[in-house]
Amino acid sequence: MDFSLLLTHLQKNVQLSQEEEQLFLSKLQFKSVDRKQFLYQEGAIHQGMSFVISGCLRSYSLDANGVEHILQFAPPGWWIADINSVNNQIPSSLNIDAIENSTMFFLTHQDREKLFVAIPQLERFFRILVENSLITYQKRLLDNMSLTAKDRYQNFCKLYPGLIMELPQKQVAAYIGVTPEFLSKMLNSKQ
Amino acid sequence: MDFSLLLTHLQKNVQLSQEEEQLFLSKLQFKSVDRKQFLYQEGAIHQGMSFVISGCLRSYSLDANGVEHILQFAPPGWWIADINSVNNQIPSSLNIDAIENSTMFFLTHQDREKLFVAIPQLERFFRILVENSLITYQKRLLDNMSLTAKDRYQNFCKLYPGLIMELPQKQVAAYIGVTPEFLSKMLNSKQ
DNA sequence: CGCGACGTTGATTTGCCTCAACGATTGTGG
DNA sequence: CCACAATCGTTGAGGCAAATCAACGTCGCG
Numbered sequence: 050m051d052f053s054l055l056l057t058h059l060q061k062n063v064q065l066s067q068e069e070e071q072l073f074l075s076k077l078q079f080k081s082v083d084r085k086q087f088l089y090q091e092g093a094i095h096q097g098m099s100f101v102i103s104g105c106l107r108s109y110s111l112d113a114n115g116v117e118h119i120l121q122f123a124p125p126g127w128w129i130a131d132i133n134s135v136n137n138q139i140p141s142s143l144n145i146d147a148i149e150n151s152t153m154f155f156l157t158h159q160d161r162e163k164l165f166v167a168i169p170q171l172e173r174f175f176r177i178l179v180e181n182s183l184i185t186y187q188k189r190l191l192d193n194m195s196l197t198a199k200d201r202y203q204n205f206c207k208l209y210p211g212l213i214m215e216l217p218q219k220q221v222a223a224y225i226g227v228t229p230e231f232l233s234k235m236l237n238s239k240q
Numbered sequence: 241m242d243f244s245l246l247l248t249h250l251q252k253n254v255q256l257s258q259e260e261e262q263l264f265l266s267k268l269q270f271k272s273v274d275r276k277q278f279l280y281q282e283g284a285i286h287q288g289m290s291f292v293i294s295g296c297l298r299s300y301s302l303d304a305n306g307v308e309h310i311l312q313f314a315p316p317g318w319w320i321a322d323i324n325s326v327n328n329q330i331p332s333s334l335n336i337d338a339i340e341n342s343t344m345f346f347l348t349h350q351d352r353e354k355l356f357v358a359i360p361q362l363e364r365f366f367r368i369l370v371e372n373s374l375i376t377y378q379k380r381l382l383d384n385m386s387l388t389a390k391d392r393y394q395n396f397c398k399l400y401p402g403l404i405m406e407l408p409q410k411q412v413a414a415y416i417g418v419t420p421e422f423l424s425k426m427l428n429s430k431q
Numbered sequence: 432c433g434c435g436a437c438g439t440t441g442a443t444t445t446g447c448c449t450c451a452a453c454g455a456t457t458g459t460g461g
Numbered sequence: 462c463c464a465c466a467a468t469c470g471t472t473g474a475g476g477c478a479a480a481t482c483a484a485c486g487t488c489g490c491g
Contacts, residue, residue, distance in 0.1 A: 082273050095460055110382050110386070112386035112387075113386075116386070118382055118385045118386050120378055120381070120382060130380075132371055132374060132375055133375045133378075133379075136371060136375075160478085165364065166447095169360035169363070172360070172363050172364050172367055173356065175367055176363055176366055176370060179367060179370045179371050179374055180327060181325055181379060182374055183323060183370055183373055183374045184323055184324045184327075186374060186377040186381060187311055187323075187324075187377060188324075189381060190311070190377060190380060190381050190384065191301050191309055191311060192385050193381065193385065193417075194303075194309045194384065194417040195303035195304075195307070196300070196303075197446075198446080198447075206430035217468090217469070217470090218469080218470065219468095219469070221466075222390050225383075226385040227447070227448090228447075228448060228449080229469080230448080230449085230450095230470090230471080231446085231448070232469080232470095233470055233471055233472085234447095234472080235447095237470095237471075237472090292474075316479095388478075389478080389479075408436090408437070408438090409437080409438070410436090410438085412438070418479070418480090419480060419481080420437080420438075420439095421438090421439080421440085421479095421480080421482095422478085422479055422480070423438095424438060424439055424440085425440075426479095428438095428439075428440090
């Protein structure tokens, strides 16, 4: 099992002792999800969060008309979860599925709570993680309120520079908040 | 100095010893900001976060055309800050000002960091706080992508039930992401 | 009182959506 | 290995939600 990606990520933010590190890693469950398969679906109570090792996951909701709106992509090195469902143990309004065949480390809510008691620094790690996440969502919300679709597309290209190549256009459209048709016209119109 | 609102808020999430509680409170600076005055402006490096005791603050950005987009209202019992500027000590892209004459407890980034070392449970408190905040921003983002202005308005009424009464309509418009003119027409059209 | 901020209303415009049709590509089973 | 279905991107015609611009009434406040 290759923990190097996760450990690098961890050590960038906090320092754990050998024992703490081992305890943390021991709680992780390896999972793999094939392309187009769900990790969790809307309506289910999601049991934990995933740290993606390979492939790519996404979380999205379906609106009243059945249209997908993508909240997040999770390429390797990213965490993904429906925090609301996991933390409060309530049915999720999100779907999480794999865009490509993917592998991940999975941490249940219960295990995470136990780890927080045993390893206070881990709580610090997740606080930092979530604060950074909050910053990006606040920025994205303001961008959605103030920018045109074209500008949001360019922002997307910067945020996920590697991803833009290998992602179907309709996924990008569902992320920046336009229809696939409109994105197509936008990209093919001069200027 | 009346800490009761803050202490209630704190005790709902974590248990601190008497000494820890005192240490925490000792780091808070009382501030008051008059109506229409800034706590911090765009371009400045924001120094900390505020817990509102009375009145109401707001954070917002100005877009390329000078239009305001409101990220958050903070009535009594709410925290407000530009986390990105505070955490990373970079110039803010947000303004924070007072809608009404307001009072608050102010906690600097430096003091908060010191407190996290002395009181691990406080790090837990803020992790929980930020996770809940993240949940609401994720929901708001999805709402912005999938709902009509009318539905967003109704959501707003639920989220800030007391506030809707005393808030100028144009502030509500700047929060839900429509022009004041359109909100006016929306509210005055039957159905 | 008079000014400035706010809400209202109307005419017009526009960014983006809807629906529909049609190639191109992919992948899958016979 | 080919045939067919499914998925995706493209393009066009038309429609709608919301923006823009402008004018005007009202109110609170210095």
